[in-house]
Amino acid sequence: MIKDLNEIKVGDLKKEIVKIEDLDELKKILLSEKKGKNRRTAIDAIDKRIGMIDGDGMVNSKGSLDPSEYDISKLGSAIREIEDVEQLESILKLEKSGGNRSNAIVLIESRIKKFSSEKDEEKIILSALSVAGVANAIRGIENADELRELLSQEGDGENRTAVKKQLQNQIESLEGEMIYEPIIQIPPEEKYPYLRHPTNDKRHVRSLNGGKYEDMWVYCETQGGELIDVSREMIGKARDLMNQYNLDYKTNEKVVVVLIGEDVSRLVDECISYGADVAIYIEDKRLKRFLHTAYTKIFCDMARSNTEWKKYDEPKYVIFPATNNGRDLSAQVLAELDSGLASDCSGLYIEDIIISNPVKTGRPGTKKKFERVLHMKRPDFSGFEYSTILCLDNPHREFHPQGASVIPGSFKIPMTDDGRNGLFISHEMKIEKSWFNVSVIGNEEVETGIDLSEYEVIVCMGRGIGKNPTAGIELGLKLVDMFENAALGITRGIVTSSYKFESRVEQYTKEERQIGETGQWIKPKLYIGAGVSGAIQHKVGMTESEIVIAINENENADIRDFADYFINGDLFEVIPKMIESLSSMNGNLEEFVKGEIK
Amino acid sequence: MTADTLVMNNSDFDLDIVVLTKGVPDFREGKVSFDEHGHLERGKTPTVMNPNDRFALKAALQTKVRNGGKITVMSMGPPGYKEVLQEAMEIYADDLYLLSDREMAAADTWATSITISTAIEKLDKKPDIVFAGFKTADGETGHTGPQTSWCLGWPIITHVIDLEMGDSRKKIIAKRLVKGDIKEVETVESKLPCFIIPDPEFEAKYPKVSDRLKLQKLTSETKERAIDYEETLTIWDHKDLNLDPDYIGLDGSPTIVGRVDPIPKAPAERDAVMIDMNYEQGEKEMIGIIGPFGRGE
Numbered sequence: 001m002i003k004d005l006n007e008i009k010v011g012d013l014k015k016e017i018v019k020i021e022d023l024d025e026l027k028k029i030l031l032s033e034k035k036g037k038n039r040r041t042a043i044d045a046i047d048k049r050i051g052m053i054d055g056d057g058m059v060n061s062k063g064s065l066d067p068s069e070y071d072i073s074k075l076g077s078a079i080r081e082i083e084d085v086e087q088l089e090s091i092l093k094l095e096k097s098g099g100n101r102s103n104a105i106v107l108i109e110s111r112i113k114k115f116s117s118e119k120d121e122e123k124i125i126l127s128a129l130s131v132a133g134v135a136n137a138i139r140g141i142e143n144a145d146e147l148r149e150l151l152s153q154e155g156d157g158e159n160r161t162a163v164k165k166q167l168q169n170q171i172e173s174l175e176g177e178m179i180y181e182p183i184i185q186i187p188p189e190e191k192y193p194y195l196r197h198p199t200n201d202k203r204h205v206r207s208l209n210g211g212k213y214e215d216m217w218v219y220c221e222t223q224g225g226e227l228i229d230v231s232r233e234m235i236g237k238a239r240d241l242m243n244q245y246n247l248d249y250k251t252n253e254k255v256v257v258v259l260i261g262e263d264v265s266r267l268v269d270e271c272i273s274y275g276a277d278v279a280i281y282i283e284d285k286r287l288k289r290f291l292h293t294a295y296t297k298i299f300c301d302m303a304r305s306n307t308e309w310k311k312y313d314e315p316k317y318v319i320f321p322a323t324n325n326g327r328d329l330s331a332q333v334l335a336e337l338d339s340g341l342a343s344d345c346s347g348l349y350i351e352d353i354i355i356s357n358p359v360k361t362g363r364p365g366t367k368k369k370f371e372r373v374l375h376m377k378r379p380d381f382s383g384f385e386y387s388t389i390l391c392l393d394n395p396h397r398e399f400h401p402q403g404a405s406v407i408p409g410s411f412k413i414p415m416t417d418d419g420r421n422g423l424f425i426s427h428e429m430k431i432e433k434s435w436f437n438v439s440v441i442g443n444e445e446v447e448t449g450i451d452l453s454e455y456e457v458i459v460c461m462g463r464g465i466g467k468n469p470t471a472g473i474e475l476g477l478k479l480v481d482m483f484e485n486a487a488l489g490i491t492r493g494i495v496t497s498s499y500k501f502e503s504r505v506e507q508y509t510k511e512e513r514q515i516g517e518t519g520q521w522i523k524p525k526l527y528i529g530a531g532v533s534g535a536i537q538h539k540v541g542m543t544e545s546e547i548v549i550a551i552n553e554n555e556n557a558d559i560r561d562f563a564d565y566f567i568n569g570d571l572f573e574v575i576p577k578m579i580e581s582l583s584s585m586n587g588n589l590e591e592f593v594k595g596e597i598k
Numbered sequence: 599m600t601a602d603t604l605v606m607n608n609s610d611f612d613l614d615i616v617v618l619t620k621g622v623p624d625f626r627e628g629k630v631s632f633d634e635h636g637h638l639e640r641g642k643t644p645t646v647m648n649p650n651d652r653f654a655l656k657a658a659l660q661t662k663v664r665n666g667g668k669i670t671v672m673s674m675g676p677p678g679y680k681e682v683l684q685e686a687m688e689i690y691a692d693d694l695y696l697l698s699d700r701e702m703a704a705a706d707t708w709a710t711s712i713t714i715s716t717a718i719e720k721l722d723k724k725p726d727i728v729f730a731g732f733k734t735a736d737g738e739t740g741h742t743g744p745q746t747s748w749c750l751g752w753p754i755i756t757h758v759i760d761l762e763m764g765d766s767r768k769k770i771i772a773k774r775l776v777k778g779d780i781k782e783v784e785t786v787e788s789k790l791p792c793f794i795i796p797d798p799e800f801e802a803k804y805p806k807v808s809d810r811l812k813l814q815k816l817t818s819e820t821k822e823r824a825i826d827y828e829e830t831l832t833i834w835d836h837k838d839l840n841l842d843p844d845y846i847g848l849d850g851s852p853t854i855v856g857r858v859d860p861i862p863k864a865p866a867e868r869d870a871v872m873i874d875m876n877y878e879q880g881e882k883e884m885i886g887i888i889g890p891f892g893r894g895e
Contacts (some may be wrong), residue, residue, distance in 0.1 A: 078849060188842045196840050205845060206710050223778035230778075289784065290776070291755050292744070324757045324777050331741035335748040340708055340852025343739040353856065386759065390856040399852035437753035438792075441771075442785040449781070457891045471631050483891045485728070495798075498624055500650040510799060518858055526891050548868065550636075561866035565887060567873050577875050581885045582892050 005032050010041045010149070019051045026050050026374045040145040048083075067095040071418040072103050076247060079111055088112045102415050103243070103275070110244050126150060127157045134163050142160045142352065142369075143196070144174045173354050173367035183362040183395045205397070213316040213400045215254045215278075216242050219299065219329060220271060221290075221321050223259050229413060230321040232274055232405055236414030237348060238319065239275030245350050249372060254278055256315065258302060260295055262288040265426070272422035274414050278309065280425040286436060289443065290325040294435040296332040301429045303337065303401070309423055315401045317374050322405035334403045341403030342389035346517070347377030355392065362395035374402040379517070379537060407518060449512030450487060457486035460515055460542070462493055464531015464552065464571050468500035476530060480581040488513040489522070491538050495546050499589040516541035530571040534559025551575070612767065614723045615752035617658045617691070618730040618746070619651040621675050621682035623746060645678060647685040651731035653796040657761055659690040659731045660802040663812050665763050668692045670721065674702060674714060680831065690816060694827060695721075699835035701843040706851035707741035713846050714742070715749035716839045726790045727770070732757065732797055754793040757788055759800050775799065783884040797804030 008016070009235050020026055021267055030046045033039065067085075072079050078392075082088055086279055090106045095101065141147055151167045154160065188195065190217035216238045220231035238255045246252055254277035258269055261283065270277040287294065303314050314337060320330035322344045334341045352371045358364040370392050380387040391402040421473050452458055465472025480486045490513050501509050515522055517537035526546035532538065534550070543546070543562060551574045561567045567574050645702040658669050671686045673679050674697040677748040697717050705713065718728060727752075730743035747754040758771040767788055775797050776782040804810045823830065836843055843849060874880040 154669065186788045186845070191844075192842060194837060195842065202842075202845070204715075221778060223776075225781060226779075228778040239644060292747075292756075297747070321778075324775060327740050328744045328754075328756050331739075331744040334852075335708060335745040337712065338708075341741070343741060355854075357854055359851075359855065365797045380858070386859045388856040388858075389853050391853045394849070394852075404757060438755060438786050438788045439759055440784050440786050443776075443782050446781050446783050457888075483888075484893050484895060486891070498622075526888065528888070543867065549884075549887065550870065551662075560870045562868050563870040564868050565873050565884075566870035567884070569875060574875050577881060578884060578888065581881055582888065585885065585892055586891055 005029065005042075006036050010039060010045065012582055014045045014398075015043055017046060019048070023050065023053050023055060026053070032124050039149055040136070041143070041149070063562060066098075067091055067108070068098045072101060072107075075104055075107055076243075079108065080247070080250065082111070083115050085112055085115050088115070097126040099581055101238075103417065106240060107243055107247070111247060111390065112242075114247070124150060126154045126163060131160065131162045135166055137514060138167065138170055139354070140351075141170070144171050144172060147171045147174070147212070155476055169367065170354070173369065185396045204335070204338060206336070207398045208313055208400075211313040211316055211398055212311075213402060214312040215256050215315050216245075216319065217256045217258060217303065217315040217327065217401070218276070219318070219320045219324060220267070221326050222259070222264060224266065225261075225263055227267055227270060228321065228323070228408075230323065230408035232409070232413045234319055234321065235271060235274040235276055237406070237411040238413065241348060241350055245372070248350075256280060256339070258299060260287055260298055265424075265587065268422075268424050270416075272420050273416040273418050275417070275420070276422055278423040278425060280427050282427045282429070284431060286431070289440045290329070291436060291438055291440070292332060293437055294431070295329055297327065298429065298431070299333050300336045301525070302427050303333075305429075306426070307425075309425065316352075316372070318403045320402045320403070320405045322407050327405050330403055330405045332379045334401075337401060338397075339399045340391035341402055341405070342376035342378055342391070343405045344403045344407050344518075345376045345378045345389075346407050347375075348404060348406070349375050349377075351375055355390075359390045360394060374404065376402075376404045428587075449510075452487055452489050452513065452515065452520045452522050453523075455485055455487040455522075455524055457483045457528070458489045458515070458522055458524045458542075458545070459528045459530065460489040460491065460532055461530055461571075462491040462532030462538075463497065464533075465494070466469055466499070466531075469497075470502040470505050472531070472571065473501065473505040475572065477505070477508065478579055479528070479530075479575050481572040482579055487513075489513050489520070490514050491532055491535075492519065493533075493535075529559055529563070530575060532559055533557050534562065608864070613661065613665055613727060614721075615661060615667050616718060616721070616723040616725045616728045617651070617654050617669060617671045618728065618743070619650045619654070619671055619682060619686050620675045620731070620742075621645040621673065621679045622648045632847065645682060647682045648731050650684070650733055650798055651665040652689065653798055654729040654731045654794075655686060655689040656693075656802045657800055659756065659813070660804070661727065661763070661817070662690070663804065663809050665767060665815065667726075670695060670725070672697070672714070672717060674698070674705075674710060674717075676703070677833075680828070683831065684824050684827040687827050687830075688818045688821055691823075691830070693830040694832070696831060696833045696858050697814045697835075697839070698799065698833055699847075701836045701841075701849075702847045704848035704851070705846060706853045707739050707745055708852055709846050709848075709850035710742050711749055712850065713743035713836075713839065713841060715746045716841055718746070718750065718833060720834070720839060724791065725756045726792075728752075728791075728793050730793070730795050732795050743793065743795045750791075750793070752791055752793045753788040754795070755788055756795040757797040758794055759783070759797050760803075761794065761800075763798070768793070864892075 026046060026049055033042050056416050057527050058302055067075055088108060088111055095108060120338050126134060129137055136175040147167050147170055151164060195392045218234045218238050221228050235257060242255050244252060255275060256278040257271045259279060259281035262285055265280050268281060270285055271279045282298055313572050320326045327343055330341055350372055352369055353373050354369050355361060358365045362370040376389040377386055391399050393399050441442055461472055461476045476488050480488050486510055490509060494509055495511050495514050517540045519541055521541045523544035525546045527542050528549045530551045539562055548563045549565045550559040551571045552559060552568050555568045624646045663668055669690055669692050671683055671691040672695040677698055679826055684694060695745055697713060702713055724790055733740040744754060755774055757775040758772045759775055762771050764771055769787060770792050771787050774784050774786060776784055804813055804892045836846060
């Protein structure tokens with residue numbers, strides 16, 4: 001029984017009213033809420049409950065939605081109105097025990113996730129948070145009423161000026177945008193009279209004005225006539241992102257894959273089965289192998305085309321594989337389309353965001369909400385940090401599409417759905433001779449370099465070799481040599497460092513020996529990490545090793561948390577001791593061990 | 599400089615070569631500085647030449663030794679980047695250009711590419727080849743080369759591991775690495791001018807004795823020149839390049855960094871036994887673990 005509505009938070013109120021089945025009682029609660037705090041979220045919740053009971057006199061009537069009655073294409077709109085997590089969970093259960101369609105499950109789960117997280121947000125207790133904590137907690141709240149409720153909560157509680165200001169700013173940024181005067185662009189001739197005019201060489205400024213942008217485009221790279229794995233991974237990721245996007249923004253935008261090559265039309269079905277809605281392709285003998293200029297021109301022609309199925313100016317998002325060729329193509333396509341991109345991303349999501357950067361808002365000291373922004377998360381600064389890159393319009397220059405390249409292996413290859421239907425578009429255009437300014441006159445497959453997973457023992461060298469990098473690598477090689485079946489690995493830190501290695505060891509310091517998230521994944525019987533601090537990306541690549549020995553000068557190095565044995569010391573002293581012990585064994589291990597260690 | 603080298607240089611200035619370089623934080627152990635939240639403090643971390651740019655310089659130098667030419671090294675950044683150019687000159691440079699201006703600050707790859715391509719076009723002689731490093735150690739995007747090349751409207755060859763000029767010196771033949779699910783080496787050909795991005799696997803080759811002698815000579819000359827590098831340094835700002843400040847630097851950048859998070863620490867999984875190798879017991883313990891993998895001889 002609810003005693004005093006003014007005392008109860010909306011989240012708790014929702015829990016309470018679910019228990020109430022008496023229509024009159026609910027109506028009474030509604031009335032007293034309206035007379036009292038009059039919170040919109042609270043009123044909505046009570047209204048909804050009333051609707052549920054009033055509808056046909058049965059509680060949870062909507063809970064009887066049977067997902068098997070809906071096509072996957074219709075299911076989205078069928079559950080669009082359902083915000084009750086329990087109800088959604090029962091639908092999920094039905095789906096799992098029935099059709100068990102993976103895309104249906106994703107759809108329902110994403111909706112569950114959405115509303116369970118909203119529930120969490122409602123539980124914000126400001127007094128339990130620091131000022132900085134409040135800033136984080138309220139960043140995602142876009143409902144001004146919810147923020148007002150928090151404001152009154154703070155006023156009744158700790159009443160901190162900084163917290164109240166944050167909340168007020170957020171409310172203003174949500175509601176206050178319309179009151180500003182339009183931003184006037186001063187012609188460069190007036191603004192910068194010292195420059196020769198027409199001043200700015202705007203050859204490269206090709207952004208649109210009031211352009212229409214839709215869909216997520218995925219460039220599917222092929223090799224030897226087949227899709228490479230990262231192409232499949234990207235289609236899966238794009239499908240997930242656009243499923244969520246279509247739910248969040250109540251729209252129906254598509255995943256479009258782009259195929260360019262000599263014989264790519266046969267890959268169209270495969271792309272659709274992974275989750276694409278449209279496959280647009282072009283085939284030409286001259287396009288057998290990747291060519292920077294021709295591929296860029298073609299991709300951009302597709303992106304700018306205006307046809308029956310594509311009623312927008314340019315794609316909203318474009319994603320590429322972060323491979324040698326994919327990364328280059330992404331850079332040049334976004335240059336041609338005069339927009340921005342992030343490379344080598346390992347995480348992508350679409351969300352609204354409030355920005356105060358004056359270059360983007362156009363008004364210093366104000367905030368602006370940018371909608372449907374692709375958040376591109378990437379390991380940065382040689383793996384020291386994760387940066388989230390955003391590509392945002394300037395007040396007088398639209399930066400669309402928002403582009404990204406994706407590290408191979410970051411996302412899973414999706415299950416195929418052979419029943420999926422999609423649109424196949426053979427792109428017609430004039431291919432100019434001048435685009436073939438580089439010609440491929442030969443190609444051969446080469447060994448992928450050393451495969452570290454084949455060895456029983458891996459000696460991995462990290463930045464601890466810093467005081468004498470060449471000697472550090474040589475020491476590692478000597479230790480490797482003491483084992484029956486061993487190889488030398490290195491951390492990403494070595495690959496990207498500015499160490500000046502002498503040429504005799506340089507070959508051991510190349511990317512091909514890198515262990516970790518973006519390198520090789522190994523599980524040797526014995527892993528020895530010397531001067532390896534233990535960054536999480538490195539750990540990913542070696543954590544399945546059977547025995548892990550770490551040598552580090554820093555007693556609290558992170559690697560200690562995933563090592564079996566830790567030697568606190570300088571690798572330049574420890575490794576020679578290991579080498580000495582191993583050589584004094586003289587190949588007579590059994591006796592050695594028996595004799596010395598019981 | 600002796601009269602002899604002057605003669606050699608003058609007759610040798612056939613190809614005009616530009617090398618692009620960038621300063622990056624020195625990521626060597628102990629050099630990197632973090633604040634209390636675990637964020638990189640760029641101000642406190644020393645700046646060095648981007649390690650991958652060494653391959654661009656080496657490829658340029660190989661081209662100069664084999665074919666003759668002049669190497670101009672160009673960078674964009676704060677005045678402190680002058681020392682990065684000095685570092686480049688220690689490997690090789692005939693002259694240096696720094697694009698430096700508050701208006702150019704905080705540019706992303708697209709705004710950088712527009713600025714650099716404008717500067718390349720402003721040089722007295724149109725270059726025949728522009729070399730750039732693959733990926734910087736800080737941003738690691740690998741975009742600036744391809745985008746600068748796109749602004750110039752030039753052919754580009756990336757991931758180059760081997761390079762030679764065709765007989766007429768009007769054409770370039772290169773081997774490049776393609777990595778997808780398999781690794782391939784392509785041989786490609788382009789006319790000049792051309793944009794070249796060497797791969798970190800690029801190795802300069804000097805099979806001819808005469809070339810090795812020439813290399814030796816050029817290297818000692820450039821090291822000497824690097825001592826007074828400012829004599830060969832030209833600094834350009836946005837006015838020199840006639841660039842509208844709204845279209846370069848931060849103002850001209852499509853992308854911004856939305857947020858930066860320290861990489862989370864890996865959760866503890868194993869309970870490490872401490873071994874002290876300073877004592878015999880520790881050594882014995884160690885040999886008990888690694889001994890079984892030793893070479894049986």
